Amino acid sequence: MSTLFLSKNSCPAVKNILILDSDGKRVAVKYYSDEWPTHSAKLSFEKSLFARTLKSNARTEAEITMFDSNIVIYKFVQDLHFFITGGDDENELVLATVLQGLFDAISLLLRNALDKREALENLDIIFLCFDEVVDHGMILETDANVLAGKVAIQNMDASVTLSEQTISQALATAREHLTKTLLK
């Protein structure tokens, strides 16, 4: 894969993004680095990461840990566990920003009804969010509203769940969310 993951002076790079359910099973995952070359290597990484973070409370604020010389930042909501992995030289706050952006974008698009069932029913949206947030390990966009806007616009015709939502509605939801975060 690209040298994005090799040199310390290169850009911040994301090694993978995972969304697992409360049993540690995959909802959606995306690997950008070939550090885990086989399917079983990926699964065992997910399994041990899940076991290790299971007991922590990452619901209000994202939590962080070192794992196999990688930094992993994670955040839970309902029965969904979000993870992002980067190298151990990575700026932790950059990774956290990416995870938060993805997390908020998906929350916006699923109108805050974020749980496993909703996620699976709108898996196309999740895949599109993955595609818009990171490209091949390179951070593409971190602003949740921009991310949600990009995915929503493209989905308004096709997606069943968002079919009744217009662009202005999506933006209204986004604005509402923004004011909420500002007032916090």
Next chain:
Amino acid sequence: MAQPLVKKDDDRDEEVEYSPFFGIEKGAVLQEARVFNDPQLDPQRCSQVITKLLYLLNQGEAFTKVEATEVFFSVTKLFQSKDLGLRRMVYVMIKELSPSADEVIMVTSSLMKDMTSKTDMYRANAIRVLCRITDGTLLTQIERYLKQAIVDKNPVVSSAALVSGIHLLQTNPEIVKRWSNEVQEAVQSRAALVQFHALALLHQIRQNDRLAVNKLVSSLTRGSVRSPLAQCLLIRYTSQVIRESANNTQTGDRPFYDFLEGCLRHKAEMVIFEAARAITELNGVTSRELTPAITVLQLFLSSSKPVLRFAAVRTLNKVAMTHPTAVTNCNIDMESLISDQNRSIATLAITTLLKTGNESSVDRLMKQITNFMSDIADEFKIVVVEAIRSLCLKFPLKHRSLMNFLSNILREEGGFEYKKAIVDSIVILIRDIPEAKETGLLHLCEFIEDCEFTYLSTQILHFLGIEGPKTSDPSKYIRYIYNRVHLENATVRAGAVSTLAKFGAMVDGLKPRIFVLLRRCLFDTDDEVRDRATLYLNTLGGDGAVVETGADVKEFLFGSLDIPLVNLENSLKNYEPSEKPFDINFVLKEVKTQPLAEKKAPGKKPTGLGAPPPGPPSTVDAYEKLLSSIPEFANFGKLFKSSAPVELTEAETEYAVNVVKHIFDSHVVFQYNCTNTIPEQLLENVTVLVDASEAEEFAEVASKPLRSLPYDSPGQTFVAFEKPEGVPSVGKFSNMLRFIVKEVDPSTGEAEDDGVEDEYQLEDLEVVAADYILKVGVSNFRNAWESMGSDFERVDEYGLGPRDSLAEAVNAVIDLLGMQPCEGTEVVSPNSRSHTCLLSGVYIGNVKVLVRLQFGLDGPKDVAMKLAVRSEDETVSDAIHEIVASG
């Protein structure tokens, strides 16, 4: 029949929760994918099928080559639909399928059409897809569009092109480098992410041009970079420039430091942190430079966000290794982190505190840690134990509370690695802090009373055998040791027997009681245990008479084995039962360095015809045989050491010569391996004239010419010198190859009768001190060092001057001394500022030598070294110092 079926359904309801993908099956989905071929496309249906396909791939389902191709072809049909959402899914699907080159052609035209579309989303996505799946050939065709896209007014399109450029730079650098004007323009973009992507690409294009990077950094650090991510990049590039620029300028100011410090006041936390981290990692950072960075990190410590606390404490932890005093200001904040919910943060806080703490705070700290230890995982505990060990070495007066802490946690639950870390720490403390010895030993004794790990039990028993007899009241350990003989498995029992015997040998007062115990062991069920007991009873005089055990018996029983076990094993395998008993003195002591030499070999330049001959096998074995077959050298005694071959000619010369130095007690033999690389010549009567005028202590005693040296068949000639016995004489020798040349007729291969005398100048050869030291490893350096004793210890400090790196200095000293590095200490971990290296060897005259080297960086480049030598002879210890001092 019906009943079990119903039951099964019930089970399913309980177990499986609802999922839209429940019961999904690859074959069925592939069937469904046929809707892609319908003339009337249903975009919604198609999107659903693609989602299902993506779901399968995401769950790790693999498509066969045929399946993937089939899916790919039907997906390409979907370009006919004008539906935005479906098109978006098609893009994702194509990327996931990563089609082969001949498949790519199928979609190229569709993607190129999208790339020039009026819809921004089409443009952006088509660029990303096309650049991902394309090979270089297509790139020249679309280059024009990509350059345009980079400066597109839509930031999404621009970012897509820039990010694709970053990926393409790995495979097609020459093309991407042509875009630098456009990229430079994009750096000025108002859109935050475009700026970030453009800066990343621009730097990668220019990264090998130091001047250009320098210019880039100096222009951007003055201007305002809007995006926080871009600002982070700029900080990284700036510290790279600082690192590579020459040392500080005349005024002592560091270039660009002001910029880094300014970033500490940025509004984005990620920028502040990036800048703080960059400052702490500056080469030779001063405390004045550090202060502002530490201040912002300290603020982060009390943040409500775990990520921020973690980032800050991790950075401060690193700073504490090199600048502990700079971090002490944060100690109060750090202490409150010990109770942090996030155990990674708590562990980092504790280890930082242990590094920065002062003597008075130790007790308080230990109290806090005790509560903390019970609820963290073993891997964190090991980190804490190691930190406590170094703290104890730093404050030996505090050994009582620290040792107590270690013994308490030793009694608690824990896995092997954790227990081993604790035991190792206690052993090190016992070794380095004499006052801690007796309590430490008792802690270990109590531990083996209830220890589930055989390895640890035997290690502790061995250690007790060495340290126990030297204490004021050795008898109190006997009970613990003898209990092992009753309660443990055979391995531990055998270890306990040996330890008992050691007490018996060292402490005469205990002899009668030990003999009683050992005699009981004669009835053990295990062979090894009985054998050991028998051996000890016989050698220590267990027949009743209490006599002082002789030094030679002690040496025989408990002395360290100074031969590598591999060599001993080989010798034993080769030994044929005969009248002659096996003699351990004939076992080679030299550690075989063969594998190393093999590793180096591929790095050598291929030397074609002029290649030096492979020569006779370079093992000492073969050399010894070869030399003893030459009558002139037969009375030189036992060969002490043979050096590796030293080349005396350049590669690809007419005659290739290398030399092996054979060291005997009072002689040195040079073995010249010669190869004639000229097919038209035959050399006869080949000798080497050696001028020893720069080697005063050497006198030539014999030489053995080489009768004939035909083309490409190596031969040897020897020269022997006498030198003072047992003295490591050094000197420089100049060499001249002398021979008679005869022309050879290439067609017949016959040489002419008349030859011409000729000479050929070879390079000089030196006999150095390292030639008198054998690389002989010891398996346990610490034990060997202890048992050698400090009677002939010589310690001194040396400045090695500026060096490229610590590792280079370490290797230089190892090469100079020619000794065997032990326990992997020749490897220096990168970025460390100090290193300890352990060497062992045998000096001429069969004197064992152990060396402990402590290196430290003194200033930015200067390396200082403390050299401690222990040997069986003080002149040898001095000699080692002399080698270093003159080297």
